[in-house]
Amino acid sequence: MCVVQGASFNRGHLIGRMDNYGSDWECARGRWSISKFNRARYILSVLLLAAGCVPAVGQGIATGQALFPTSITANGRSGSPVFSNQDSATGVVTDVFMGNGTTGPFVLSYSQPQVGSQLVVLNGRLLIEGDDYTLNYSTGQITLSQPLASGQLLRISYRSFGGKQQNSSMPSAVPLQWQVANNPHGWLRVNSLLQGSTNGAGLPNVQTDLQLHGVTAVGRANQVTGGMFVDLHGGNWLQRSGILLGDKSAWKGGNFSLQFNRAGTAFNQSDAAGISAGQQNLQAVMNLQPTKQLTIDLNAQDFQHLGAAATGRGASDVVSGTSQQFAGDMHLQLAGGTQLQGQRQINTTASAGSKPETIVQDNVSLVQPLPGHTTATAGYTASTASGGSGASYSQTSSLALNSQPTTELQLHGTFQNTVGATPENQANISVGYTPVAKVPGLNLNLSDNEQFLQTGLVASRAVTVNAPLASNRVKLGAGVTQFLSPGLQQYGSSLSASAQISPALSMQGDMLLRWQQQPVAAAPTVMPAVNTYALNVAVQPTKALKFTGGFTRNPVTNGQVTRALQENVGLNASVGALNLSTNVSMQDLYNGASSDVDSFSLSLKLTPYDSIQTGLQANNLFSGLSGGAQTYQLGFTHTMGSIFDFSLAATVTVHNGTGQLDNQPDYGAQAQLGLHF
Numbered sequence: 026m027c028v029v030q031g032a033s034f035n036r037g038h039l040i041g042r043m044d045n046y047g048s049d050w051e052c053a054r055g056r057w058s059i060s061k062f063n064r065a066r067y068i069l070s071v072l073l074l075a076a077g078c079v080p081a082v083g084q085g086i087a088t089g090q091a092l093f094p095t096s097i098t099a100n101g102r103s104g105s106p107v108f109s110n111q112d113s114a115t116g117v118v119t120d121v122f123m124g125n126g127t128t129g130p131f132v133l134s135y136s137q138p139q140v141g142s143q144l145v146v147l148n149g150r151l152l153i154e155g156d157d158y159t160l161n162y163s164t165g166q167i168t169l170s171q172p173l174a175s176g177q178l179l180r181i182s183y184r185s186f187g188g189k190q191q192n193s194s195m196p197s198a199v200p201l202q203w204q205v206a207n208n209p210h211g212w213l214r215v216n217s218l219l220q221g222s223t224n225g226a227g228l229p230n231v232q233t234d235l236q237l238h239g240v241t242a243v244g245r246a247n248q249v250t251g252g253m254f255v256d257l258h259g260g261n262w263l264q265r266s267g268i269l270l271g272d273k274s275a276w277k278g279g280n281f282s283l284q285f286n287r288a289g290t291a292f293n294q295s296d297a298a299g300i301s302a303g304q305q306n307l308q309a310v311m312n313l314q315p316t317k318q319l320t321i322d323l324n325a326q327d328f329q330h331l332g333a334a335a336t337g338r339g340a341s342d343v344v345s346g347t348s349q350q351f352a353g354d355m356h357l358q359l360a361g362g363t364q365l366q367g368q369r370q371i372n373t374t375a376s377a378g379s380k381p382e383t384i385v386q387d388n389v390s391l392v393q394p395l396p397g398h399t400t401a402t403a404g405y406t407a408s409t410a411s412g413g414s415g416a417s418y419s420q421t422s423s424l425a426l427n428s429q430p431t432t433e434l435q436l437h438g439t440f441q442n443t444v445g446a447t448p449e450n451q452a453n454i455s456v457g458y459t460p461v462a463k464v465p466g467l468n469l470n471l472s473d474n475e476q477f478l479q480t481g482l483v484a485s486r487a488v489t490v491n492a493p494l495a496s497n498r499v500k501l502g503a504g505v506t507q508f509l510s511p512g513l514q515q516y517g518s519s520l521s522a523s524a525q526i527s528p529a530l531s532m533q534g535d536m537l538l539r540w541q542q543q544p545v546a547a548a549p550t551v552m553p554a555v556n557t558y559a560l561n562v563a564v565q566p567t568k569a570l571k572f573t574g575g576f577t578r579n580p581v582t583n584g585q586v587t588r589a590l591q592e593n594v595g596l597n598a599s600v601g602a603l604n605l606s607t608n609v610s611m612q613d614l615y616n617g618a619s620s621d622v623d624s625f626s627l628s629l630k631l632t633p634y635d636s637i638q639t640g641l642q643a644n645n646l647f648s649g650l651s652g653g654a655q656t657y658q659l660g661f662t663h664t665m666g667s668i669f670d671f672s673l674a675a676t677v678t679v680h681n682g683t684g685q686l687d688n689q690p691d692y693g694a695q696a697q698l699g700l701h702f
Contacts, residue, residue, distance in 0.1 A: 109134040119182045124173035126659070126675035126694040130166035131179065137187030138162055144182045147173075165190060174661070174673045174694065211239030232258040236297055238269075248273045250284075254294045263341055264289035264333070267298050279313040290333045290342050303342070305329040318358040326350045332377075348374040362394040375413075382412030399428035419445025433459045450477040466493035466500060481511035489519075498525045515541040515554060529566050535559040537581075555579045555588060569599040573608075589614045602630035619647045626658075635663045645681070653681040672697050 106120035111134075122131050140162055145152040152158055152169075160167045165187065173179055207214075214236050238252040249272050256265030267288035274281050285307050288295070292302035300306070306328050313321040332345035351371040358364055368388045375381035390404040407420040423441040430436070435457040443449050455472040459465060468491050476483040489504035502521040508514075517539040525531045539554035561575030573595040580591050595608035604627070611621040626640040640658035660674045675694040 105132055106134055111135070116184050117182055118185055119180065122173065122179040122181075124177040124179070124694060124696075126172055126174060126677060126692050128170065128172050129168040130161070131168075131173075131181075132190060133165040133167065133181065133183070133185075134189060135183075135185035135187055136163075136165035136190050138165055138183040138185050142184040146180045146182075148177055172659075172675070174659075174675060174696070177696075210241070211237075213237050232256070234258075234294055236294065246275045252298060254288075254292070254298045256291075256293070261289070261291070264291040265293070267292050267294060267300055267302075269298060269300060278315055279311065281312075282308075282310045284308045290331050303331045305331065320356045322352075322354040324350075324352045344377065346374070346376040348372065362392075364392040366390050366392075373412075380413040382410065382414060385409045395428075397428060397430045399426065399430070401426050417446060419443065432462055448479065451475070452477075464493065466491060466497060482509060483511075484509040499523070513541065515539060517554075529564060531563045533559075533561045533575075555586060557581060557586065571597045573597075587612075587614075604628045620653075621645050621647075634665055635661070637661050655679045655681075670697075 106122050109118070109120045111118045118133070118135050120134050138160065143154075143160060145154070145158055145167070147157075154160060156170065158167055158169045165185070167181065169179075215233060233256075235255045235257060236253075239250070241249045241251075243249055250269065251271075252267075252269035254267040254269075256262060258265060267286065269284075269286045271282065271284040273283075286298075286300040287305040288298070288300045288302050290303040292298075292300075295301055306326060308324070308326045310325075311321075311323040313323075315321075326349070328348045328350075329344050330346040330348070331342035333342060349372070352368070354366070354368045356364070356366045366389070370386045371383065373381050373383045386406070386408045388404070388406050390402060393401050393403075395401055402423075402425045404423045404425075405420070408418070410417045421441060421443045423439065425439040426436070428436040436455075438454045439452070441451045443451075451474075453472075453474045456470070458469040459467065460469070461467055470487075470489045470491075472485075472487050474485045485506070485508050487504060487506045489502060491500065491502045493500050500523045502519070504519045506517045506519070508516075517537055519535070519537045521533075521535045523531070523533045535557070536559075537557040539556055541554045557577070557579045559575065559577040559580070561573070563571065563573050565571040574593065576590065576592045578590050580587050580589065589612050591610065591612045593608060593610040596605070597607075598605045606627075607623075607625045609621065609623050611619065613619045621644075623643040623645075624641070626638070628636060628638045630636045638658070638660040641655065642658075643653075643655040645653045655678070657677045658675070660672065662670070662672045664670045673694075673696050676692070678691040678693075680691075
């Protein structure tokens, strides 16, 4: 079973064909053949491809899951071939390019191609000069009429009068995989990475990985797991490879597992192996449930963080640091719904040549149901640190109360006391009241949050009222807030209103008035308070068409007030299979600077199985502000039931005045291919 770019696909039987002046490549159930001419020249390339025909990265692949989600990714502005070959007998040059999301130009390996000698093939389709591409016969550059998407392969065969060009490029890589064996008990596969030669001389570079993973059941309650992930690329194989060993036992009332894994600092198969590079880990986990009400969980881990070996082809990685972790958790369910939980965590870390540091943290919590739909929770936490950075200690006690004595009244309160380097007390109380149960939109809310610090009191208090009017088509809200901190007192009043004037027209308005009082001794850098005003309108004349617009003076983002005028206009429209969404947001600062964010997206459902998505987002800065960027997006998705899916995605980001080298665009592209059977 194989996967080849440009192949035609059948369920369980994949065939890919590339025609090159009479040469046929065929991949069918792992068999490859080359006929008609020059077998010797292609045999190495064929072996590389055969060693790399593979399915999915992952464990325990089951029937119906994707066996071949091969991913091809190309980034950068490469215009040079990833594979090039010249036939000495016929003089025919063959260049293969990977898609980078652009139309080119793509630079041939040899300049001055013979006029009319070229054959240009895109994913098995012959392209027509003038319609699909243009070729500069003097410089040996080809430009397509449509962008070459990531994952697509462009093959050009030609004869040349010129010499070999010195193409400098960022080589692209084509991942190829071959599944040797796969069953519910494990898998054996070979992964290859076909990468363009960095000096443009001859055959591409190849990296090959051997992956073996197996699971063996020993009796009915014991399971042994083993994995080996070897990088055959060359160099220090210990640094590039990984190993995984595990054992899991289960019995009535509990289970135990033990796992060991190690991966060198140059290990690059973490996605398949599930282990991290540059780390050796020994882990033991035990779960016990001696009674129905009591559960105990224990977890111990020993890490060795590896650093690159000093010198030597066979030298092992060195240990650059260690860490040990232990966690014990106990949960007890008592009568009457009472729950008791305790936990201890111990973490010890040490770098090479330094003193270890240990942090011990204990947590205890008690949850007690009370009459009147009330629950009380008491908690205690203590943390102790010792070792390299000295010693420290802190503890926190807390009490929380949640109650709903009636359907109209909700109460929540917490108190927390912290003792340590920065002692403090916190008290939070909130009350929600719904006077009329049949009118849930009518409610009164009060909150008081106070923090007692060594420097003084920091408090935030608020009262808000919400009321529905006109059969809930109009909603009003009003409130008063107070914020206190050392040297500053700030007050505010808010008013908000929303109205559904008609089925096609709705409005939302908000106003927040602020004023502050500060002592004479307050720092003069404290900015005076400003007010916030906002109005937004939505017009939806039809179900498929909606306009939005509005403005905000001094908008609030994440609790921070920006002194600016912000305006926005948006449109969302659907016409059959086409959906359009756009929004323009402009912001003018009071110092004369301004910026805008423009977004545009368009999606088109071509068929029940195919859809295209495009998008543009531009961030522009004006009047003395530097920077800005525009990002263009393009995506395509094809699905065919539960058997086959294929998707492409590409982005181009252009930077303005950010100091990047020559302000060159950034290209990103990705293609994913999946086959399910």
